Amino acid sequence: MAETKQIVFPGEVIEISEIKPRNGVYKNREGKYCSEYFGTVQKGDDYIDVVPFTGHYFPRRGDKVIGKVIEIGPSMWTIDINSPYLNLMHMNDTPWKMSSGDIKKYLGIGEYIYAKVMTLNEIKESWLTIKDVGLRKLEGGHIISVPAPKVPRIIGKGGSMVNLIKEYTDTRIVIGQNGLIWIEGTPENILRATAAIKKIEREAHTTGLTDRMTEYLKGDAKNGN
Amino acid sequence: MPKDASGILSEIKKGYIINQLKSGKRGDGRSPEEFRKITIIPDYVKRAQGSAYVMLGDTKVIAGIKIEQGEPFPDTPNQGVLTTNVEMLPMAFPTFEPGPPNEDTIEIARVVDRGIREAKTVDLKKLVIEPGKKVWIVFIDIDVIDFDGNLIDACTLGALTALKTAVVKAEGMDEFKLPVDNLPISVTMVKIGNTLLCDPSVEEEQMAEARITVSTTEDGHIRAMQKGKVGSLSIDEIKNAISISLKVGSALRETYIR
Numbered sequence: 001m002a003e004t005k006q007i008v009f010p011g012e013v014i015e016i017s018e019i020k021p022r023n024g025v026y027k028n029r030e031g032k033y034c035s036e037y038f039g040t041v042q043k044g045d046d047y048i049d050v051v052p053f054t055g056h057y058f059p060r061r062g063d064k065v066i067g068k069v070i071e072i073g074p075s076m077w078t079i080d081i082n083s084p085y086l087n088l089m090h091m092n093d094t095p096w097k098m099s100s101g102d103i104k105k106y107l108g109i110g111e112y113i114y115a116k117v118m119t120l121n122e123i124k125e126s127w128l129t130i131k132d133v134g135l136r137k138l139e140g141g142h143i144i145s146v147p148a149p150k151v152p153r154i155i156g157k158g159g160s161m162v163n164l165i166k167e168y169t170d171t172r173i174v175i176g177q178n179g180l181i182w183i184e185g186t187p188e189n190i191l192r193a194t195a196a197i198k199k200i201e202r203e204a205h206t207t208g209l210t211d212r213m214t215e216y217l218k219g220d221a222k223n224g225n
Numbered sequence: 226m227p228k229d230a231s232g233i234l235s236e237i238k239k240g241y242i243i244n245q246l247k248s249g250k251r252g253d254g255r256s257p258e259e260f261r262k263i264t265i266i267p268d269y270v271k272r273a274q275g276s277a278y279v280m281l282g283d284t285k286v287i288a289g290i291k292i293e294q295g296e297p298f299p300d301t302p303n304q305g306v307l308t309t310n311v312e313m314l315p316m317a318f319p320t321f322e323p324g325p326p327n328e329d330t331i332e333i334a335r336v337v338d339r340g341i342r343e344a345k346t347v348d349l350k351k352l353v354i355e356p357g358k359k360v361w362i363v364f365i366d367i368d369v370i371d372f373d374g375n376l377i378d379a380c381t382l383g384a385l386t387a388l389k390t391a392v393v394k395a396e397g398m399d400e401f402k403l404p405v406d407n408l409p410i411s412v413t414m415v416k417i418g419n420t421l422l423c424d425p426s427v428e429e430e431q432m433a434e435a436r437i438t439v440s441t442t443e444d445g446h447i448r449a450m451q452k453g454k455v456g457s458l459s460i461d462e463i464k465n466a467i468s469i470s471l472k473v474g475s476a477l478r479e480t481y482i483r
Contacts, residue, residue, distance in 0.1 A: 110234060138237060141241065142237065142241040143241075187244055187245045
């Protein structure tokens, strides 16, 4: 078994010296830093994070997410992006020219979009937009879901992990910050990419994962072809 | 774990499942007749008279048995009473609501009950204390903890395992094991395109045209059948479903119910 990262429980004291605590850390009455979640400690150059093992996705402005249309109004869609709050998209925030009333011709119930969180109000209702580079309606392929806190691990440093999977399985992959992942390719390749992503999800708390994934994907590619 | 919430099946997933079926495989890589991983823990609730916890992929159910004394029905004075009840807890799936059971819940309970009743799994004649006045009443209560498709088969496996562990006891009376024999295994299939798929997942259940459940016992008799959804099945497809059920059912029985 590979070495694991430091695992902490809620309320456990974390030693912090000279680096700044960031997410998932709070200061208790005695002035010590404690973990907010059950998860792993992630140390960067100048910050420290506690990454929970499971949890919901909480929208932040600028996040790129994958969402599903669950309701259509006269001029806007209600989108499910796996968050506990309401998410809407207005017809003016799409690249299509349309008049209110016939917007379901462009985007129907049950269709997926790759969108950006444009604004977020104080009760965390968010407005999405698909009017930007790379944002679009997703067609074909397959959608899988992973817990949102595992997404950074699947992307890897500067996208290294996801590029590795793309390269070895010959698929197109779009990852939403909310834990939904769109994969396109031949049916076998989609299954192989899914298996690789599930493996990362299971082993996200271990170190040296990129090297092991390279080994795994090489072996997988040999067996597959 | 985030799920395809709110019960709306997306076009992308539909297209993906249909594409995979063209190469003879299913969305999760299974072959058409393959079941998901089954884990059964008998005697899961220690304080119950009989119980079982069944995990069928991500579908999870708990079955419990309660045996009480009571009056027999007037038309069967020399028999005990068997009732089956299924409860879909709201935490199991986004579209499940609290309140009295709906049609789907009742259908599952009835199909499970029919298999067990018609196979004469529980020997009701041995559950008589005083003919016409006092008999044992067997309650099978099944709670759905998590829903990922194919509740009928998960509930049947749970009910059977729980019945096998059940003990009849009351103050001042001898304890004895519930007389259980001749176990019916149900196999549920859905029709997508022209293929019958065993043990459907939520997505497959949502997009299927028709669903058929066949319960069979070890001697090869059909003990219960149920057709669901609006689509049609031809006679050949039903014959095919029966032979699949016999084959898959006997394999399941060997592995999990012995």
